Amino acid sequence: MGRKKCYISLPITGRDIEKVKKDIERLKLALRNRGYNPISPFDREVDFNATHEQHMREDFKLLLDCDAILMACNWGRSVGCRAELNVALACGIKIIYTLDAAFLWK
Secondary structure, three states: OOOEEEEEEOOOOOOOHHHHHHHHHHHHHHHHHOOEEEEOOOOOOOOOOOOHHHHHHHHHHHHHOOOEEEEOOOHHHOHHHHHHHHHHHHHOOEEEOOHHHHOOOO
């Protein structure tokens, strides 16, 4: 069996996009080191002129192909992250709230 796919959910809207990309790369490395295949919203073509709703539709497509979702720092403040959490809950996708917890589930 291959590595489990883990979607990274983190706040993006209203943040410096370069800071977000650095956060994603840091989280991807940490997940790889824990045996996961990390997936992020930036693993698709991103149209920065698209609406929030259009972005969410594309993000949900990525999420639905994953085994787990990592809820990154400050996710509770983000409408998009909360929506991704609800999709994961509704679809039986494993929720990971901390990187340390990623070790507990394989």
